[in-house]
Amino acid sequence: SRTVERGADGVVTVGGVDVRTLAAEFGTPAYVMDEADFRARARAWRDAFGAGADVYYAGKAFLSKAVVRWLHEEGLNVDVCSSGELHVALAAGMPGERIALHGNNKSVGELEQAVKAGVGHIVVDSFQEIERLAAIADAQGVRQPVLIRITVGVEAHTHEFIATAHEDQKFGLSLSGGLAAEAVRRVLARPSLELRGIHSHIGSQIFDFAGFEVAARRVVGLLAEVRDEHGVELPEIDLGGGLGIAYTAEDDPREPAEIAASLTDIVRRECAAAELTPPRISVEPGRAIVGPTAFTLYEVGTVKALEGLRTYVSVDGGMSDNIRTALYDAEYSVALVSRTSAAEPMLARVVGKHCESGDIVVKDAFLPADLAPGDLIAVPATGAYCRSMASNYNHALKPPVLAVADGAARVIVRRETEEDLLRLDIG
Ligand code: LLP
Numbered sequence: 001s002r003t004v005e006r007g008a009d010g011v012v013t014v015g016g017v018d019v020r021t022l023a024a025e026f027g028t029p030a031y032v033m034d035e036a037d038f039r040a041r042a043r044a045w046r047d048a049f050g051a052g053a054d055v056y057y058a059g060k061a062f063l064s065k066a067v068v069r070w071l072h073e074e075g076l077n078v079d080v081c082s083s084g085e086l087h088v089a090l091a092a093g094m095p096g097e098r099i100a101l102h103g104n105n106k107s108v109g110e111l112e113q114a115v116k117a118g119v120g121h122i123v124v125d126s127f128q129e130i131e132r133l134a135a136i137a138d139a140q141g142v143r144q145p146v147l148i149r150i151t152v153g154v155e156a157h158t159h160e161f162i163a164t165a166h167e168d169q170k171f172g173l174s175l176s177g178g179l180a181a182e183a184v185r186r187v188l189a190r191p192s193l194e195l196r197g198i199h200s201h202i203g204s205q206i207f208d209f210a211g212f213e214v215a216a217r218r219v220v221g222l223l224a225e226v227r228d229e230h231g232v233e234l235p236e237i238d239l240g241g242g243l244g245i246a247y248t249a250e251d252d253p254r255e256p257a258e259i260a261a262s263l264t265d266i267v268r269r270e271c272a273a274a275e276l277t278p279p280r281i282s283v284e285p286g287r288a289i290v291g292p293t294a295f296t297l298y299e300v301g302t303v304k305a306l307e308g309l310r311t312y313v314s315v316d317g318g319m320s321d322n323i324r325t326a327l328y329d330a331e332y333s334v335a336l337v338s339r340t341s342a343a344e345p346m347l348a349r350v351v352g353k354h355c356e357s358g359d360i361v362v363k364d365a366f367l368p369a370d371l372a373p374g375d376l377i378a379v380p381a382t383g384a385y386c387r388s389m390a391s392n393y394n395h396a397l398k399p400p401v402l403a404v405a406d407g408a409a410r411v412i413v414r415r416e417t418e419e420d421l422l423r424l425d426i427g
Contacts, residue, residue, distance in 0.1 A: 002037045002292070003404075010340025012378065015404030019297055019337045019376055022409055026402055028376070029317035031387050033294040033412070035070065035405035038383075041256075041289045042074040048260035049283065056100050058241045058286030059085045061384035066403055066412035067290070068092035077120065079284045083110045090117055100238075100284075102149075104170050111136050121145040123199045123238070125172060127179075130186045130193070137192035146187060147199040147238055148173060150180040152218040156203040156211030156242065171201070175218055184226050195232075197279060198222055201240025204287065207254060209262050212239060216263055220270040223279065233277055239263060241284040245291040247381050248331050256288065287384035294383030294401070296321060297337070298361075300375045301353070310347040310364075313371060318352010319359045320396035322379070322386045326358045334362045338376035341368035350377070354394050387413070395421055 003015045012019050014034055022032060045055045056079035057071050063080075068089050071078060077098040080086045089099050096118035101110070104125045111133050114122055124130050124146050137144040151172035155162055173179035180198075187195045200215045219237050227233050246253050263281060271278040298315035305311045324330035334350050345366035352359040361379060371377075390398045397416040402409050 003034055004295075006337075008340075010336070010338075012335075012337035014295075015409070016407035017404050017409050019378065022402060022404070023297060023299065023338075023376055026400060026409070026411065027415065028297050028299040029315065029321055029399040030297050030415075031294050031321075031382060031399055031401045032297050032378075032409075033290075033383060033401055033403050035293075035403045038067070038290060038293040039070055039074055041293065042071055042076050045256045045283070045285055045289060046075050048256040049264070049281065050260075052280060053260075053264075054280065054282040056238075056282055056284045057289055058284045059089065060388060061286030062290045062294075062386075062388050062401075063088050064401060064413050065092035068094050072098075077282075079286075083107075083113055086110070086113060086117065086119075096120070100147075104172075108132060108136070112140075115140050115142060115144050118142075121147050121196055121236075123147045123149045124183070124187065125149045127173075127183065127186060130183065130190065134190035134192050143192055143194050145194045145196045147197050147236065148180065148183045148187060148195070149199045149201070150175050150183075150219070150222065152200050152202065152215045154202045154211050154214045154218075156206045156208065161202070161206070161208055161211030161214070175222060180222060181225060181229070184222075184230070188230060188232070195234060197234045197236030197238065199238040199240065201284065202242060204242045205244040206242045207244045207252065209254070209259060212242075212259065212263060213266050215239060216266045217270050220267060220274060220276065223271075223276055224274040227274075227276060233279075235279050236282065237267070237279045238282040238284065241286050241288070243285055243288040245287055245381060245384075248333050253288075256285070259283075291384035292381050294386075295378040295380045296361075296382045296386065296399070297376060297378050298350075300371060300373055300377060302373060303371055305346075310349050311367075311369075311371075313348050313350050313367060313377070314353060315350060315361065315377065316353060317396070317399060318354045318361060319356075320352070320354060320391050320393045321399050322361055322382060323389050323391065324385060325360050325363060327389075329363075332362045332365075332379050332381065334365045334367065334377050334379050336368055336371060336375055337378045341370055343368040343370035345369065346371075350379070354396070392416075392421065397421070 350362040400415040401413040
């Protein structure tokens with residue numbers, strides 16, 4: 001579904017628009033998002049799970065009003081984890097009942113706003129929060145639907161998963177320690193809360209389904225325990241997000257249809273064995289929807305060849321628009337996109353303009369040896385966790401997000417200006 005193409009002149013177009021035109025019109029650096037690809041990925045998730053399930057796009061990956069409208073139109077819901085994200089989702093017209101609220105330490109204000117907005121469910125994450133939320137719902141005279149976030153003892157990352165001992169973290173209420181069962185008792189005891197189900201999220205950038213499958217089995221196991229202890233069958237489970245995407249050619253991502261089939265099948269089998277009616281399933285993909293849909297367009301500023309080592313290519317952004325390389329040692333690829341080159345490849349490191357040597361965007365990459373100031377280069381797969389984790393380090397101005405579709409580009413989040421920074425600085 002991607003509309004990124006390279007012409008005979010070596011110039012890359014996206015959605016029918018030439019990157020040189022984008023740079024000239026909107027400046028660099030810029031995040032360039034392929035709207036058709038975003039919509040297609042959102043639809044693929046919705047279609048994979050079908051009418052018997054709900055897809056909540058994880059707004060933390062990237063959230064803006066345009067994106068919320070696309071999600072609304074494509075039949076997805078939104079998962080938010082702060083009042084800021086809630087605000088954007090509501091401002092874009094997402095109905096409250098299609099929003100879910102997350103977080104391990106939501107403030108009283110955030111809980112109040114979410115209840116007032118009539119969010120579809122709130123995922124409770126601690127005993128204190130159960131009490132806080134019950135009181136707030138009570139005061140507003142509503143019965144608030146909730147899920148309980150549990151820790152299933154599985155933590156999954158990239159190519160492996162570990163099914164023991166990963167309970168030493170801040171999220172959720174542990175299954176093995178009995179905290180999850182206690183949370184169920186406490187929520188059921190509060191008339192202003194309606195317990196809809198159980199939530200689990202095991203990690204991010206995962207390729208191996210084994211971790212999801214163990215989690216699904218354990219969540220269904222808890223549903224059976226709840227039925228046995230309380231005589232109620234909870235109608236929903238949420239299995240979180242986490243499906244990995246390709247950052248480099250070595251990554252081999254799985255399709256939403258594959259994970260939907262695998263999870264639906266496991267839940268159906270486990271429920272049959274426990275004599276439970278299968279619950280409605282929801283999932284919360286963020287990266288897998290938005291990650292591949294955008295690239296960052298940079299202009300090369302300086303090129304420094306270090307004899308016998310590598311060539312440092314400095315661009316007009318850096319760790320302020322993509323912290324993932326510095327923070328997680330994340331791998332990215334990069335390509336020259338504004339012209340063709342017959343030059344030999346050289347080992348390059350793409351770095352930013354910030355005042356520290358860890359300011360690396362792409363650690364090791366081959367770029368043509370004739371790369372020169374003024375060339376445009378693109379780093380793919382920066383749609384998730386780049387703009388949303390961007391900072392103003394060195395008073396950098398956060399780049400705009402451009403949406404390109406059908407031969408036209410428009411700004412959906414504008415570039416920051418010095419005035420934006422000074423507006424916050426009241427002297
Ligand atoms: N649901 C919950 C409860 C989550 O905590 C997350 C991500 C998601 C869904 C979405 O996960 P995804 O499908 O995007 O993997 N900043 C890190 C990723 C942190 C993920 C946090 N939680 C990164 O840049 O890799």
